[in-house]
Amino acid sequence: MPRVRFAPSPTGFLHIGSARTFIFNWLYARHHRGTMILRIDDTDLDRNTQESLTSIFEGLRWLDLGWDEEHRQSERIELHRRSALAIFEKGWAYRDFTPAEPAVEDKSRSEGAWLCNPGMRDLPRDESDRRAASGEPFVLRFRVPRAQSRTVSFEDAVYGTQNKSADDIEDFALLRSNGLPTYHMASCADDADMGISHIIRGQDHLTNTFKHVLIFEALGVPAPVFGHLPLLIAPDGSKLSKRRHGPVVSVTTYRDAGFLAHAYVNFLCLLGWSPKDDREQMSRQELMEAFSLEGVNRSNAVVNFTEEDPIDPKALWLNAQHLRAMPDEALAAGLLPYLEEANYLVDRQKLLAITPLIRERIRTFREAVPVADFFFLDQLAPYSSSELIPQKGDKAMALTALRHARPLLEAADFEAEALEAVLRDGATQAGLKTGQFFQPVRVAVCGRKNAPPLFETLGVLGRDTCLRRIDEAIGKLEEN
RNA sequence: GGCGCUAUCGUCUAAGGGUUAGGACGGAGCCCUCUCAAGGCUCAAAUAGGGGUUCGAAUCCCCUUAGCGCUACCA
Numbered sequence: 132m133p134r135v136r137f138a139p140s141p142t143g144f145l146h147i148g149s150a151r152t153f154i155f156n157w158l159y160a161r162h163h164r165g166t167m168i169l170r171i172d173d174t175d176l177d178r179n180t181q182e183s184l185t186s187i188f189e190g191l192r193w194l195d196l197g198w199d200e201e202h203r204q205s206e207r208i209e210l211h212r213r214s215a216l217a218i219f220e221k222g223w224a225y226r227d228f229t230p231a232e233p234a235v236e237d238k239s240r241s242e243g244a245w246l247c248n249p250g251m252r253d254l255p256r257d258e259s260d261r262r263a264a265s266g267e268p269f270v271l272r273f274r275v276p277r278a279q280s281r282t283v284s285f286e287d288a289v290y291g292t293q294n295k296s297a298d299d300i301e302d303f304a305l306l307r308s309n310g311l312p313t314y315h316m317a318s319c320a321d322d323a324d325m326g327i328s329h330i331i332r333g334q335d336h337l338t339n340t341f342k343h344v345l346i347f348e349a350l351g352v353p354a355p356v357f358g359h360l361p362l363l364i365a366p367d368g369s370k371l372s373k374r375r376h377g378p379v380v381s382v383t384t385y386r387d388a389g390f391l392a393h394a395y396v397n398f399l400c401l402l403g404w405s406p407k408d409d410r411e412q413m414s415r416q417e418l419m420e421a422f423s424l425e426g427v428n429r430s431n432a433v434v435n436f437t438e439e440d441p442i443d444p445k446a447l448w449l450n451a452q453h454l455r456a457m458p459d460e461a462l463a464a465g466l467l468p469y470l471e472e473a474n475y476l477v478d479r480q481k482l483l484a485i486t487p488l489i490r491e492r493i494r495t496f497r498e499a500v501p502v503a504d505f506f507f508l509d510q511l512a513p514y515s516s517s518e519l520i521p522q523k524g525d526k527a528m529a530l531t532a533l534r535h536a537r538p539l540l541e542a543a544d545f546e547a548e549a550l551e552a553v554l555r556d557g558a559t560q561a562g563l564k565t566g567q568f569f570q571p572v573r574v575a576v577c578g579r580k581n582a583p584p585l586f587e588t589l590g591v592l593g594r595d596t597c598l599r600r601i602d603e604a605i606g607k608l609e610e611n
Numbered sequence: 612g613g614c615g616c617u618a619u620c621g622u623c624u625a626a627g628g629g630u631u632a633g634g635a636c637g638g639a640g641c642c643c644u645c646u647c648a649a650g651g652c653u654c655a656a657a658u659a660g661g662g663g664u665u666c667g668a669a670u671c672c673c674c675u676u677a678g679c680g681c682u683a684c685c686a
Binding site: 138139140172175177178227231232245246268269272290293294295296299300301303306307311313314315334335337339361362366368369398401402404405407409411428430432433434435444445446448449451455490491492493502522551554555564565566567568570574577579581582583584585 | 617636637650677681
């Protein structure tokens with residue numbers, strides 16, 4: 132049974148790239164009936180924020196996938212320290228008493244790779260012990276097996292065999308001078324302790340993995356299977372960042388835009404992974420069954436957004452597909468919060484009647500607000516009387532149509548099929564083409580030209596509302 | 612700078628030695644039609660460049676170019 136983990140650090144909101152990493156881990160776990168672990172990697176106390184933690188949980192809850200275990204890295208520091216010390220005792224690490232350097236702004240200026248501080252690496256143990264005992268601060272560094280023609284290797288489930296000469300790996304830190312573990316140490320110690328079998332994470336960790344392989348070796352435990360994921364990037368090829376790309380990078384943006392969580396999950400899955408059989412719209416179950424690390428790509432995927440529109444058009448299309456596949460009840464339930472937020476007075480039965488009329492006209496839950504407004508508003512939004520005038524017609528024609536339709540509607544059975552018969556008949560009698568006859572009625576009743584099918588709409592609206600709105604429209608035409 | 616990874620239509624991708632290089636989004640057009648949608652059909656649109664290997668390369672190898680990542684006492 133595989134054990135996988137998603138390990139975000141709470142230093143920002145839930146990024147869509149992180150969300151995708153979570154999803155892939157979840158899919159892998161569920162596909163293999165394994166365990167999904169959420170581990171908050173919060174060892175950098177200075178940069179952690181509660182807001183970030185809240186945002187991460189908010190985002191993950193919205194995704195509606197869930198997890199089996201939850202851990203907080205900050206509560207496991209003793210394990211990390213013990214592990215680091217064990218590595219030290221085995222001689223795989225050394226104390227580095229070099230004072231911390233101020234952060235360097237311009238990295239490009241540095242020439243040649245920094246590998247180690249030779250004086251510190253070779254410091255005799257007794258001197259090292261003496262200086263440590265005297266309270267001199269130090270970083271604990273990994274003693275990378277250098278100058279032995281040693282190659283560090285691992286098999287990546289996505290990128291294949293990876294090799295790197297140990298001579299190109301720097302003596303990275305395990306413990307900071309404040310005694311807290313670094314990411315590398317904490318992560319590996321926890322992965323080993325938690326029995327993580329597969330590490331599925333962003334490709335930005337691909338080269339870090341050589342260090343991790345070394346740590347696992349020093350710890351005396353077998354390394355897990357690694358599977359690195361291509362990154363999500365902006366249309367210009369740069370990486371997604373909050374500062375430069377704004378709301379595109381936050382999963383809450385999609386929730387607020389009225390996305391169905393599973394549709395968004397579906398979209399994210401298609402970025403960097405493919406079922407290889409041309410399927411695109413997939414349910415959670417189908418994704419679960421189809422997912423494999425072999426299906427993951429190796430090149431970064433562009434999230435296709437623009438300055439004006441933060442939403443990828445394909446995500447929108449996919450969401451529309453999912454919406455169309457939903458049962459009326461479920462779609463109505465999804466719509467409800469957005470309609471209520473717009474202060475519409477929503478009656479359950481009425482909403483259920485409206486749902487099939489708008490489902491093919493909306494791509495997100497939120498789009499129902501402008502599309503279905505006239506069903507809920509007592510007073511139509513103001514519209515120009517010129518809207519009432521049909522194609523190739525004039526004001527007189529609009530009046531003819533409305534005056535003709537009114538008594539018919541007054542007498543008709545208010546049900547779509549009957550209304551259609553009556554109004555088609557009415558068009559003939561009025562000597563108008565159906566389109567010319569229907570448009571003034573539609574605009575009178577809906578307040579705009581583009582609306583759901585007329586007869587069903589009239590049926591849902593009811594006789595009183597329709598007659599009143601037609602009277603208002605006739606008034607509009609007569610007064611100017 | 613060093614090391615690593617990547618490169619198929621505008622975007623997401625399929626094809627992994629032999630295909631007219633396939634699908635989807637988006638775009639254009641046509642059909643359907645009471646409007647708008649939805650749906651159906653059609654069209655435009657790609658193997659980064661250069662060398663090899665091979666009867667044959669998008670596919671394997673090398674070089675170049677470009678992008679990305681790592682190179683912190685961040686994760």
